[in-house]
Amino acid sequence: MNPDAVLARLAFDLPPERIAQTGAEPRDSARLMVVGEAGLSHRVFRDLPELLRAGDVLVFNESRVIPARVMARKPVTPGGFGGGQVEVLLLREEAVPELGGNVWSAYLKPAKRAGKELWLGQHRAEVVGVLPDGARLLRFGRDIKPHLDEIGRLPLPPYIDAGDSDETWRERYQTVYARTPGSVAAPTAGLHFTPDLLARLDALGVERHALTLHVGAGTFRPITGSVAEHVMHAERYAISEETAGAINRAKAEGRRVVAVGTTTVRALESSANEDGTVNPGEGDTSIFITPGTPVRVPDLLITNLHLPGSTLLLLVAAFAGEARIKAAYDAALAEGYRFYSLGDAMLLERGL
Incomplete structure (x- = not known):
């Protein structure tokens, strides 16, 4: 068939x-x-x-x-803020032994101008790799899961007009x-x-x-x-x-x-x-x-x-x-x- x-x-x-x-x-x-x-x-x-x-x-x-959609910021200076926004859609935690723990795959928008460092609220992430489908690997300094309720929004499908509150x-x-x-x-x-x-x-x-x-x-x-x-x-x-x-x-x-x-x-x-x-x-x-x-x-x-x-x-x-x-x-x-x-x-x- x-x-x-x-x-x-x-x-x-x-x-x-x-x-x-x-x-x-x-x-x-x-x-x-x-x-x-x-x-x-x-x-x-x-x-x-x-x-x-x-x-x-x-x-x-x-x-x-999970509240996987997060508006992140690029730093102007190391540890600083103000470098523009990047939309992050966290996909899942990945097991990459050579990178250590707290590594997530994520889609970034815009991806090409995201740089190598992002701040999701008060949580720093390094961009440490690119997957074949264009998703980035983000390495956090700590477990990000307990903080998603505070910094993230629910990732609604693109065909839904998200007019209501999160x-x-x-x-x-x-x-x-x-x-x-x-x-x-x-x-x-x-x-x-x-x-x-x-x-x-x-x-x-x-x-x-x-x-x-x-x-x-x-x-x-x-x-x-x-x-x-x-x-x-x-x-x-x-x-x-x-x-x-x-x-x-x-x-x-x-x-x-x-x-x-x-x-x-x-x-x-x-x-x-x-x-x-x-x-x-x-x-x-x-x-x-x-x-x-x-x-x-x-x-x-x-x-x-x-x-x-x-x-x-x-x-x-x-x-x-x-x-x-x-x-x-x-x-x-x-x-x-x-x-x-x-x-x-x-x-x-x-x-x-």
């Missing part, structure tokens, strides 16, 4: 006004399109307990978005179950859940388990050339023995595994054997799931509506099948669904 041809057939024009700028209120009032063997149906996200059943295993990505976004652009800090973008399929909805799923007998995949800035990168040439950024994931065991028991007993979001799919498939057995552990993944790639673990996928020409559109086509996704996106455009991070959702059955 030719992924470039699939991407071309799935291309669509999206009016700018269909890009959601605010999430549904309450969160679980977003629309939910159900896509499967029986065709399409239109529901509301709070109907999810009517669409799942006792014994289903719901797997969440509990990564928490305090508002720190609540809204975060899942209600987020725990482990490390993402620079929210695992957005989970934004639709509320404590009340989770309680209703618990009462139904749906099992809830969590893993972590720290979402990187590469999630925003469209495919600009051929699919074969597109480079996926590595992202860190971790799956506990408890979560892996629950998934493997469900698979062995014929119960369904429901992945909340494409990041959960990527973590599960990165850790799975060819027979779909999930292995606990942690590591980096740059897995690129395209049509023709078998998806072995989840039976259902909760996901939002994705960017044309994106890696995520290829992933959902690989999961549900090209024909189903084409029909679903045609229906979403015709029926007024809201797209992207803060938009509406789909519940997809895995294709045969």
Whole structure:
């Protein structure tokens, strides 16, 4: 199967006004399109307990978005300020033994004029390297993580008009179950859940388990050339023995595994054997799931509506099948669904 041809057939024009700028209120009032063997149906996200059943295993990505966007200053003199601003998007802490600890990869704007020294609040960073994708390596004199709440802002996607206060976004652009800090973008399929909805799923007998995949800035990168040439950024994931065991028991007993979001799919498939057995552990993944790639673990996928020409559109086509996704996106455009991070959702059955 030719992924470039699939991407071309799935291309669509999206009016700018269909890009959601605010999430549904309450969160679980977003629309939910159900896509499967029986065709399409239109529901509301709070109907999810009517669409799942006792014994289903719901797997969440509990990564928490960090305030990774920081306005830094270049020094005029060593240790001084006033040399101009540089926007820093911290990506992740990197293990580079020869550079010591407290090293982060980051995108800088403007990168070429950033110089060799930056001050993020009262915290000095040296620019000590350049990665193949243009990201810089910043070395701090101390652990910067405890200070990000003070000096940083939440890194919203570029297609969202961040008119509200950072305090508002720190609540809204975060899942209600987020725990482990490390993402620079929210695992957005989970934004639709509320404590009340989770309680209703618990009462139904749906099992809830969590893993972590720290979402990187590469999630925003469209495919600009051929699919074969597109480079996926590595992202860190971790799956506990408890979560892996629950998934493997469900698979062995014929119960369904429901992945909340494409990041959960990527973590599960990165850790799975060819027979779909999930292995606990942690590591980096740059897995690129395209049509023709078998998806072995989840039976259902909760996901939002994705960017044309994106890696995520290829992933959902690989999961549900090209024909189903084409029909679903045609229906979403015709029926007024809201797209992207803060938009509406789909519940997809895995294709045969």
